[in-house]
Amino acid sequence: MTIKQKLGYLLSVVILSACSENTKPTLEITNSLNIDRSSETIELSKEFLKVEDLSSVGIQDAETKELQVTQLVDNDGDGTFDDLLFQPQIKANSSKAYNIVTISETDKPKAEALCYSRFVPERTDDYTWENNKVAFRVYGPTAQKIVEDSLPGGTLSSGVDAWLKKVEYPIINKWYKEHFAGVSSYHEDAGEGLDNFHVGVSRGVGGIAAKVDSTYYYSKNYTKWRTITTGPIRTSFYLEYQDWNAADKTIKESRIISLDLNNNLSKFAISLEGSNEISAGITLHEKDGNVVGNKANGWVSYWQPHADSEIGTAIVASKGTFLDFENYQIDKPDLSNAYASLKVDNNEVVYYAGFAWKESGQYKTQEEWEAYLNVFAQQLENPLKVELK
Incomplete structure:
Protein backbone atom coordinates (compact mmCIF):
# COMPACT_ATOMS: atom_id res chain seq x y z
CA MET A 1 0.00 0.00 0.00
CA THR A 2 1.40 3.39 -1.01
CA ILE A 3 1.71 6.32 1.41
CA LYS A 4 -1.13 8.04 -0.41
CA GLN A 5 -3.33 4.96 -0.05
CA LYS A 6 -2.44 4.67 3.64
CA LEU A 7 -3.34 8.32 4.23
CA GLY A 8 -6.66 7.83 2.44
CA TYR A 9 -7.41 4.75 4.54
CA LEU A 10 -6.61 6.54 7.80
CA LEU A 11 -8.77 9.51 6.79
CA SER A 12 -11.71 7.23 6.10
CA VAL A 13 -11.29 5.56 9.53
CA VAL A 14 -11.31 8.98 11.23
CA ILE A 15 -14.44 10.03 9.33
CA LEU A 16 -16.25 6.77 10.17
CA SER A 17 -15.26 7.08 13.83
CA ALA A 18 -16.56 10.64 13.93
CA CYS A 19 -19.82 9.60 12.31
CA SER A 20 -20.17 6.74 14.78
CA GLU A 21 -19.53 9.12 17.69
CA ASN A 22 -21.98 11.71 16.41
CA THR A 23 -24.78 9.19 15.84
CA LYS A 24 -24.85 7.86 19.39
CA PRO A 25 -28.31 8.20 20.91
CA THR A 26 -28.23 11.17 23.26
CA LEU A 27 -30.35 12.29 26.17
CA GLU A 28 -30.91 16.01 26.45
CA ILE A 29 -32.00 16.91 29.97
CA THR A 30 -33.32 20.41 30.58
CA ASN A 31 -33.70 22.23 33.89
CA SER A 32 -36.16 25.12 33.63
CA LEU A 33 -35.68 26.31 37.22
CA ASN A 34 -33.31 28.90 38.61
CA ILE A 35 -31.65 26.33 40.89
CA ASP A 36 -29.04 23.64 40.37
CA ARG A 37 -30.48 20.11 40.49
CA SER A 38 -28.58 16.98 41.43
CA SER A 39 -30.81 14.77 43.62
CA GLU A 40 -33.61 13.88 41.22
CA THR A 41 -33.82 10.45 39.66
CA ILE A 42 -34.40 9.97 35.94
CA GLU A 43 -36.27 6.77 35.03
CA LEU A 44 -35.51 5.43 31.54
CA SER A 45 -37.67 2.54 30.34
CA LYS A 46 -36.84 0.04 27.62
CA GLU A 47 -39.59 1.52 25.52
CA PHE A 48 -38.26 5.06 25.87
CA LEU A 49 -34.71 4.01 24.97
CA LYS A 50 -35.98 1.67 22.22
CA VAL A 51 -33.91 -1.31 23.44
CA GLU A 52 -34.77 -4.91 24.25
CA ASP A 53 -32.26 -5.33 27.08
CA LEU A 54 -31.13 -2.67 29.54
CA SER A 55 -28.32 -4.70 31.11
CA SER A 56 -25.66 -3.41 28.70
CA VAL A 57 -26.87 0.21 28.54
CA GLY A 58 -24.64 2.89 30.01
CA ILE A 59 -25.09 6.63 30.49
CA GLN A 60 -22.09 8.80 29.58
CA ASP A 61 -21.60 12.51 30.17
CA ALA A 62 -21.37 13.81 26.59
CA GLU A 63 -18.84 16.47 27.55
CA THR A 64 -16.53 14.71 30.03
CA LYS A 65 -17.15 11.14 28.71
CA GLU A 66 -17.54 10.02 32.32
CA LEU A 67 -19.83 7.04 32.83
CA GLN A 68 -22.64 7.71 35.29
CA VAL A 69 -23.71 5.52 38.19
CA THR A 70 -26.90 3.69 37.16
CA GLN A 71 -29.30 1.18 38.67
CA LEU A 72 -31.48 -1.37 36.90
CA VAL A 73 -34.95 -2.14 38.26
CA ASP A 74 -37.26 -5.11 37.66
CA ASN A 75 -40.57 -3.58 38.72
CA ASP A 76 -42.83 -6.63 38.36
CA GLY A 77 -40.43 -9.39 39.43
CA ASP A 78 -40.51 -11.25 36.12
CA GLY A 79 -36.71 -11.41 35.84
CA THR A 80 -36.44 -8.70 33.16
CA PHE A 81 -35.21 -5.19 33.90
CA ASP A 82 -37.83 -2.54 33.14
CA ASP A 83 -36.12 0.74 34.05
CA LEU A 84 -32.67 2.25 34.24
CA LEU A 85 -32.15 4.94 36.88
CA PHE A 86 -29.56 7.68 37.22
CA GLN A 87 -29.25 11.09 38.86
CA PRO A 88 -27.97 13.82 36.51
CA GLN A 89 -26.43 17.07 37.67
CA ILE A 90 -28.01 19.97 35.81
CA LYS A 91 -27.14 23.61 36.41
CA ALA A 92 -29.87 26.24 36.78
CA ASN A 93 -31.70 27.24 33.58
CA SER A 94 -29.63 24.94 31.40
CA SER A 95 -29.52 21.68 29.47
CA LYS A 96 -27.01 18.88 29.52
CA ALA A 97 -26.37 15.98 27.13
CA TYR A 98 -25.72 12.37 28.06
CA ASN A 99 -24.79 9.68 25.53
CA ILE A 100 -26.47 6.27 25.53
CA VAL A 101 -23.61 3.78 25.20
CA THR A 102 -23.12 0.03 25.24
CA ILE A 103 -20.96 -1.19 28.13
CA SER A 104 -20.00 -4.43 29.81
CA GLU A 105 -20.65 -5.26 33.44
CA THR A 106 -17.01 -4.58 34.33
CA ASP A 107 -17.21 -1.10 32.77
CA LYS A 108 -20.04 0.04 35.03
CA PRO A 109 -19.07 2.55 37.74
CA LYS A 110 -19.21 1.03 41.21
CA ALA A 111 -21.17 2.72 43.99
CA GLU A 112 -22.27 1.62 47.44
CA ALA A 113 -25.89 0.48 47.81
CA LEU A 114 -26.88 3.29 50.16
CA CYS A 115 -30.59 2.90 49.32
Whole structure:
Protein backbone atom coordinates (compact mmCIF):
# COMPACT_ATOMS: atom_id res chain seq x y z
CA MET A 1 0.00 0.00 0.00
CA THR A 2 1.40 3.39 -1.01
CA ILE A 3 1.71 6.32 1.41
CA LYS A 4 -1.13 8.04 -0.41
CA GLN A 5 -3.33 4.96 -0.05
CA LYS A 6 -2.44 4.67 3.64
CA LEU A 7 -3.34 8.32 4.23
CA GLY A 8 -6.66 7.83 2.44
CA TYR A 9 -7.41 4.75 4.54
CA LEU A 10 -6.61 6.54 7.80
CA LEU A 11 -8.77 9.51 6.79
CA SER A 12 -11.71 7.23 6.10
CA VAL A 13 -11.29 5.56 9.53
CA VAL A 14 -11.31 8.98 11.23
CA ILE A 15 -14.44 10.03 9.33
CA LEU A 16 -16.25 6.77 10.17
CA SER A 17 -15.26 7.08 13.83
CA ALA A 18 -16.56 10.64 13.93
CA CYS A 19 -19.82 9.60 12.31
CA SER A 20 -20.17 6.74 14.78
CA GLU A 21 -19.53 9.12 17.69
CA ASN A 22 -21.98 11.71 16.41
CA THR A 23 -24.78 9.19 15.84
CA LYS A 24 -24.85 7.86 19.39
CA PRO A 25 -28.31 8.20 20.91
CA THR A 26 -28.23 11.17 23.26
CA LEU A 27 -30.35 12.29 26.17
CA GLU A 28 -30.91 16.01 26.45
CA ILE A 29 -32.00 16.91 29.97
CA THR A 30 -33.32 20.41 30.58
CA ASN A 31 -33.70 22.23 33.89
CA SER A 32 -36.16 25.12 33.63
CA LEU A 33 -35.68 26.31 37.22
CA ASN A 34 -33.31 28.90 38.61
CA ILE A 35 -31.65 26.33 40.89
CA ASP A 36 -29.04 23.64 40.37
CA ARG A 37 -30.48 20.11 40.49
CA SER A 38 -28.58 16.98 41.43
CA SER A 39 -30.81 14.77 43.62
CA GLU A 40 -33.61 13.88 41.22
CA THR A 41 -33.82 10.45 39.66
CA ILE A 42 -34.40 9.97 35.94
CA GLU A 43 -36.27 6.77 35.03
CA LEU A 44 -35.51 5.43 31.54
CA SER A 45 -37.67 2.54 30.34
CA LYS A 46 -36.84 0.04 27.62
CA GLU A 47 -39.59 1.52 25.52
CA PHE A 48 -38.26 5.06 25.87
CA LEU A 49 -34.71 4.01 24.97
CA LYS A 50 -35.98 1.67 22.22
CA VAL A 51 -33.91 -1.31 23.44
CA GLU A 52 -34.77 -4.91 24.25
CA ASP A 53 -32.26 -5.33 27.08
CA LEU A 54 -31.13 -2.67 29.54
CA SER A 55 -28.32 -4.70 31.11
CA SER A 56 -25.66 -3.41 28.70
CA VAL A 57 -26.87 0.21 28.54
CA GLY A 58 -24.64 2.89 30.01
CA ILE A 59 -25.09 6.63 30.49
CA GLN A 60 -22.09 8.80 29.58
CA ASP A 61 -21.60 12.51 30.17
CA ALA A 62 -21.37 13.81 26.59
CA GLU A 63 -18.84 16.47 27.55
CA THR A 64 -16.53 14.71 30.03
CA LYS A 65 -17.15 11.14 28.71
CA GLU A 66 -17.54 10.02 32.32
CA LEU A 67 -19.83 7.04 32.83
CA GLN A 68 -22.64 7.71 35.29
CA VAL A 69 -23.71 5.52 38.19
CA THR A 70 -26.90 3.69 37.16
CA GLN A 71 -29.30 1.18 38.67
CA LEU A 72 -31.48 -1.37 36.90
CA VAL A 73 -34.95 -2.14 38.26
CA ASP A 74 -37.26 -5.11 37.66
CA ASN A 75 -40.57 -3.58 38.72
CA ASP A 76 -42.83 -6.63 38.36
CA GLY A 77 -40.43 -9.39 39.43
CA ASP A 78 -40.51 -11.25 36.12
CA GLY A 79 -36.71 -11.41 35.84
CA THR A 80 -36.44 -8.70 33.16
CA PHE A 81 -35.21 -5.19 33.90
CA ASP A 82 -37.83 -2.54 33.14
CA ASP A 83 -36.12 0.74 34.05
CA LEU A 84 -32.67 2.25 34.24
CA LEU A 85 -32.15 4.94 36.88
CA PHE A 86 -29.56 7.68 37.22
CA GLN A 87 -29.25 11.09 38.86
CA PRO A 88 -27.97 13.82 36.51
CA GLN A 89 -26.43 17.07 37.67
CA ILE A 90 -28.01 19.97 35.81
CA LYS A 91 -27.14 23.61 36.41
CA ALA A 92 -29.87 26.24 36.78
CA ASN A 93 -31.70 27.24 33.58
CA SER A 94 -29.63 24.94 31.40
CA SER A 95 -29.52 21.68 29.47
CA LYS A 96 -27.01 18.88 29.52
CA ALA A 97 -26.37 15.98 27.13
CA TYR A 98 -25.72 12.37 28.06
CA ASN A 99 -24.79 9.68 25.53
CA ILE A 100 -26.47 6.27 25.53
CA VAL A 101 -23.61 3.78 25.20
CA THR A 102 -23.12 0.03 25.24
CA ILE A 103 -20.96 -1.19 28.13
CA SER A 104 -20.00 -4.43 29.81
CA GLU A 105 -20.65 -5.26 33.44
CA THR A 106 -17.01 -4.58 34.33
CA ASP A 107 -17.21 -1.10 32.77
CA LYS A 108 -20.04 0.04 35.03
CA PRO A 109 -19.07 2.55 37.74
CA LYS A 110 -19.21 1.03 41.21
CA ALA A 111 -21.17 2.72 43.99
CA GLU A 112 -22.27 1.62 47.44
CA ALA A 113 -25.89 0.48 47.81
CA LEU A 114 -26.88 3.29 50.16
CA CYS A 115 -30.59 2.90 49.32
CA TYR A 116 -31.61 -0.27 51.11
CA SER A 117 -34.67 -2.02 52.50
CA ARG A 118 -35.61 -5.42 53.84
CA PHE A 119 -38.08 -7.52 55.77
CA VAL A 120 -36.90 -8.03 59.37
CA PRO A 121 -38.10 -11.40 60.74
CA GLU A 122 -35.77 -11.19 63.74
CA ARG A 123 -37.85 -8.23 65.04
CA THR A 124 -41.26 -9.88 64.57
CA ASP A 125 -41.93 -8.61 61.02
CA ASP A 126 -40.80 -5.04 60.61
CA TYR A 127 -40.10 -3.72 57.14
CA THR A 128 -37.35 -1.09 57.17
CA TRP A 129 -35.78 1.19 54.58
CA GLU A 130 -33.08 3.85 54.42
CA ASN A 131 -30.78 5.96 52.26
CA ASN A 132 -27.82 8.19 53.12
CA LYS A 133 -30.07 10.72 54.91
CA VAL A 134 -32.93 9.01 56.75
CA ALA A 135 -34.42 5.65 57.77
CA PHE A 136 -37.97 4.37 58.39
CA ARG A 137 -39.90 1.26 59.36
CA VAL A 138 -43.44 -0.13 59.35
CA TYR A 139 -45.03 -3.08 61.14
CA GLY A 140 -46.42 -6.39 59.93
CA PRO A 141 -49.11 -8.96 60.80
CA THR A 142 -47.12 -10.89 63.41
CA ALA A 143 -46.55 -7.71 65.43
CA GLN A 144 -50.30 -7.04 65.16
CA LYS A 145 -51.30 -10.55 66.30
CA ILE A 146 -49.05 -10.33 69.36
CA VAL A 147 -50.99 -7.27 70.50
CA GLU A 148 -54.37 -8.80 69.68
CA ASP A 149 -53.39 -11.91 71.70
CA SER A 150 -52.51 -9.61 74.64
CA LEU A 151 -48.87 -10.70 74.62
CA PRO A 152 -45.88 -8.39 75.16
CA GLY A 153 -43.60 -7.21 72.38
CA GLY A 154 -46.05 -6.47 69.59
CA THR A 155 -47.00 -3.31 67.70
CA LEU A 156 -50.44 -2.50 66.32
CA SER A 157 -50.03 0.48 63.99
CA SER A 158 -50.11 1.45 60.34
CA GLY A 159 -48.10 4.56 61.19
CA VAL A 160 -44.59 5.06 59.83
CA ASP A 161 -41.66 5.05 62.26
CA ALA A 162 -38.62 7.31 61.83
CA TRP A 163 -35.13 6.02 62.64
CA LEU A 164 -32.94 9.02 63.37
CA LYS A 165 -29.54 8.50 61.79
CA LYS A 166 -26.73 11.05 61.62
CA VAL A 167 -24.31 9.10 59.44
CA GLU A 168 -24.47 8.61 55.68
CA TYR A 169 -23.59 4.91 55.67
CA PRO A 170 -26.24 2.15 56.14
CA ILE A 171 -27.31 1.42 59.72
CA ILE A 172 -30.33 -0.90 59.48
CA ASN A 173 -28.49 -4.24 59.58
CA LYS A 174 -25.90 -2.97 62.06
CA TRP A 175 -28.45 -1.64 64.53
CA TYR A 176 -30.61 -4.75 64.47
CA LYS A 177 -27.61 -7.10 64.75
CA GLU A 178 -26.04 -5.24 67.66
CA HIS A 179 -29.39 -4.79 69.40
CA PHE A 180 -30.24 -8.49 69.41
CA ALA A 181 -26.67 -9.50 70.22
CA GLY A 182 -26.82 -7.32 73.32
CA VAL A 183 -23.90 -5.21 72.14
CA SER A 184 -25.94 -2.00 72.10
CA SER A 185 -29.52 -0.79 71.86
CA TYR A 186 -30.86 1.15 68.90
CA HIS A 187 -32.94 3.07 71.44
CA GLU A 188 -29.74 4.74 72.65
CA ASP A 189 -27.40 6.96 70.64
CA ALA A 190 -23.91 5.43 70.36
CA GLY A 191 -22.78 8.05 67.86
CA GLU A 192 -24.78 7.05 64.77
CA GLY A 193 -28.29 8.02 65.91
CA LEU A 194 -31.15 6.11 67.49
CA ASP A 195 -34.81 5.12 67.41
CA ASN A 196 -36.54 7.34 69.96
CA PHE A 197 -39.41 8.46 67.71
CA HIS A 198 -42.72 7.33 69.20
CA VAL A 199 -45.41 6.21 66.74
CA GLY A 200 -48.06 4.29 68.68
CA VAL A 201 -51.37 4.46 66.81
CA SER A 202 -50.48 7.86 65.33
CA ARG A 203 -49.73 8.34 61.65
CA GLY A 204 -46.02 8.66 62.42
CA VAL A 205 -44.40 10.09 59.30
CA GLY A 206 -46.84 9.58 56.45
CA GLY A 207 -49.42 7.01 57.47
CA ILE A 208 -52.83 7.51 55.84
CA ALA A 209 -56.33 7.96 57.25
CA ALA A 210 -59.84 8.41 55.85
CA LYS A 211 -61.85 11.24 57.34
CA VAL A 212 -65.60 10.78 57.74
CA ASP A 213 -67.36 13.78 59.30
CA SER A 214 -64.89 14.78 62.04
CA THR A 215 -63.35 11.35 62.68
CA TYR A 216 -60.23 9.80 61.13
CA TYR A 217 -60.15 6.06 60.40
CA TYR A 218 -57.17 3.94 59.38
CA SER A 219 -55.94 0.43 58.72
CA LYS A 220 -54.02 -2.01 60.86
CA ASN A 221 -50.57 -3.41 60.02
CA TYR A 222 -49.49 -4.41 56.51
CA THR A 223 -50.25 -8.02 55.53
CA LYS A 224 -47.94 -8.68 52.55
CA TRP A 225 -44.60 -7.32 51.36
CA ARG A 226 -42.25 -7.59 48.38
CA THR A 227 -38.87 -5.95 47.92
CA ILE A 228 -38.60 -4.44 44.43
CA THR A 229 -35.11 -2.97 44.37
CA THR A 230 -32.16 -1.79 46.42
CA GLY A 231 -29.03 -0.07 45.16
CA PRO A 232 -27.00 3.11 44.86
CA ILE A 233 -29.92 5.28 43.67
CA ARG A 234 -33.22 3.85 44.95
CA THR A 235 -34.87 1.32 47.17
CA SER A 236 -38.53 0.45 46.66
CA PHE A 237 -40.95 -2.16 47.93
CA TYR A 238 -44.61 -3.20 47.82
CA LEU A 239 -46.95 -3.41 50.83
CA GLU A 240 -50.50 -4.70 50.95
CA TYR A 241 -53.14 -4.11 53.63
CA GLN A 242 -56.26 -5.96 54.68
CA ASP A 243 -59.44 -4.12 53.70
CA TRP A 244 -60.39 -1.64 56.40
CA ASN A 245 -63.47 0.34 57.32
CA ALA A 246 -64.00 4.09 57.51
CA ALA A 247 -67.52 4.38 58.95
CA ASP A 248 -69.70 3.12 56.06
CA LYS A 249 -66.80 2.88 53.58
CA THR A 250 -64.64 -0.15 52.84
CA ILE A 251 -61.09 0.88 51.89
CA LYS A 252 -58.87 -1.34 49.74
CA GLU A 253 -55.21 -0.33 49.92
CA SER A 254 -51.80 -1.31 48.63
CA ARG A 255 -48.73 0.85 48.15
CA ILE A 256 -45.29 1.10 46.62
CA ILE A 257 -42.87 3.08 48.75
CA SER A 258 -39.56 4.29 47.35
CA LEU A 259 -36.65 6.32 48.70
CA ASP A 260 -33.98 7.84 46.46
CA LEU A 261 -30.41 8.85 47.19
CA ASN A 262 -29.96 12.26 48.87
CA ASN A 263 -33.69 12.66 49.58
CA ASN A 264 -35.26 13.16 53.02
CA LEU A 265 -38.73 12.27 51.72
CA SER A 266 -40.01 8.82 50.76
CA LYS A 267 -42.43 8.55 47.86
CA PHE A 268 -45.75 6.86 48.67
CA ALA A 269 -47.64 5.63 45.59
CA ILE A 270 -50.96 4.38 46.98
CA SER A 271 -53.49 2.26 45.12
CA LEU A 272 -56.77 2.92 46.91
CA GLU A 273 -60.44 2.09 46.42
CA GLY A 274 -63.35 3.31 48.50
CA SER A 275 -62.72 7.03 48.78
CA ASN A 276 -62.04 9.98 46.49
CA GLU A 277 -60.01 11.70 49.19
CA ILE A 278 -57.47 10.45 51.71
CA SER A 279 -55.38 12.12 54.39
CA ALA A 280 -51.68 11.57 55.03
CA GLY A 281 -50.57 12.46 58.54
CA ILE A 282 -47.62 13.36 60.72
CA THR A 283 -47.81 12.84 64.47
CA LEU A 284 -47.90 15.85 66.78
CA HIS A 285 -46.45 13.95 69.76
CA GLU A 286 -46.63 16.35 72.74
CA LYS A 287 -48.30 19.08 70.65
CA ASP A 288 -45.49 21.46 71.61
CA GLY A 289 -44.21 22.25 68.11
CA ASN A 290 -45.24 24.35 65.12
CA VAL A 291 -47.64 23.13 62.42
CA VAL A 292 -47.14 25.13 59.23
CA GLY A 293 -48.90 24.50 55.94
CA ASN A 294 -48.35 25.94 52.49
CA LYS A 295 -51.40 25.08 50.39
CA ALA A 296 -50.04 26.95 47.36
CA ASN A 297 -46.86 24.84 47.34
CA GLY A 298 -48.53 21.63 48.47
CA TRP A 299 -47.01 20.81 51.85
CA VAL A 300 -47.69 20.65 55.58
CA SER A 301 -44.90 20.46 58.15
CA TYR A 302 -44.37 20.02 61.88
CA TRP A 303 -41.21 21.30 63.58
CA GLN A 304 -41.00 20.18 67.20
CA PRO A 305 -38.72 19.74 70.21
CA HIS A 306 -37.54 16.14 70.34
CA ALA A 307 -35.69 14.83 73.41
CA ASP A 308 -32.71 17.19 73.71
CA SER A 309 -32.89 18.22 70.04
CA GLU A 310 -35.45 19.11 67.35
CA ILE A 311 -37.03 17.38 64.36
CA GLY A 312 -39.07 18.43 61.34
CA THR A 313 -41.59 16.15 59.59
CA ALA A 314 -43.63 16.84 56.46
CA ILE A 315 -46.05 15.70 53.77
CA VAL A 316 -45.60 17.05 50.22
CA ALA A 317 -47.80 16.46 47.17
CA SER A 318 -48.36 17.98 43.76
CA LYS A 319 -50.71 20.96 43.50
CA GLY A 320 -53.30 18.84 41.72
CA THR A 321 -53.26 16.33 44.59
CA PHE A 322 -52.83 18.52 47.69
CA LEU A 323 -56.28 19.84 48.65
CA ASP A 324 -55.75 21.32 52.10
CA PHE A 325 -54.21 20.65 55.51
CA GLU A 326 -55.49 20.37 59.08
CA ASN A 327 -53.94 20.73 62.52
CA TYR A 328 -55.99 17.99 64.18
CA GLN A 329 -55.66 17.89 67.97
CA ILE A 330 -57.49 15.61 70.37
CA ASP A 331 -57.03 14.63 74.03
CA LYS A 332 -56.58 10.88 73.38
CA PRO A 333 -52.91 9.80 73.22
CA ASP A 334 -51.29 9.54 69.77
CA LEU A 335 -54.39 10.67 67.87
CA SER A 336 -53.25 14.24 67.24
CA ASN A 337 -51.78 14.61 63.75
CA ALA A 338 -51.19 17.26 61.12
CA TYR A 339 -53.02 16.02 58.04
CA ALA A 340 -52.67 16.72 54.35
CA SER A 341 -55.96 16.16 52.54
CA LEU A 342 -55.19 14.54 49.19
CA LYS A 343 -57.21 13.87 46.04
CA VAL A 344 -57.47 10.25 44.88
CA ASP A 345 -57.49 10.14 41.09
CA ASN A 346 -58.41 6.90 39.29
CA ASN A 347 -57.83 4.95 42.50
CA GLU A 348 -54.30 6.32 42.88
CA VAL A 349 -52.65 8.98 45.01
CA VAL A 350 -48.97 9.95 45.29
CA TYR A 351 -47.36 11.95 48.06
CA TYR A 352 -43.99 12.31 49.77
CA ALA A 353 -43.33 12.03 53.51
CA GLY A 354 -40.18 12.36 55.55
CA PHE A 355 -38.19 14.18 58.18
CA ALA A 356 -34.99 15.93 59.17
CA TRP A 357 -33.36 15.52 62.58
CA LYS A 358 -31.35 18.49 63.79
CA GLU A 359 -28.51 16.24 65.05
CA SER A 360 -27.89 14.95 61.52
CA GLY A 361 -26.73 18.43 60.52
CA GLN A 362 -28.85 18.39 57.36
CA TYR A 363 -31.42 21.04 58.31
CA LYS A 364 -30.82 22.62 61.70
CA THR A 365 -33.73 25.06 61.90
CA GLN A 366 -37.40 25.22 61.02
CA GLU A 367 -36.59 27.84 58.37
CA GLU A 368 -34.00 25.61 56.68
CA TRP A 369 -36.41 22.67 56.70
CA GLU A 370 -39.26 24.65 55.17
CA ALA A 371 -36.92 26.09 52.54
CA TYR A 372 -36.06 22.49 51.57
CA LEU A 373 -39.77 21.67 51.30
CA ASN A 374 -40.37 24.66 49.04
CA VAL A 375 -37.52 23.64 46.74
CA PHE A 376 -38.73 20.02 46.72
CA ALA A 377 -42.26 21.16 45.83
CA GLN A 378 -40.92 23.44 43.10
CA GLN A 379 -38.99 20.57 41.53
CA LEU A 380 -42.04 18.31 41.80
CA GLU A 381 -44.11 20.81 39.80
CA ASN A 382 -41.31 21.35 37.24
CA PRO A 383 -39.73 17.97 36.52
CA LEU A 384 -36.56 17.75 34.49
CA LYS A 385 -37.40 17.47 30.79
CA VAL A 386 -35.83 14.42 29.13
CA GLU A 387 -35.57 14.05 25.34
CA LEU A 388 -33.98 11.25 23.35
CA LYS A 389 -32.16 12.50 20.28
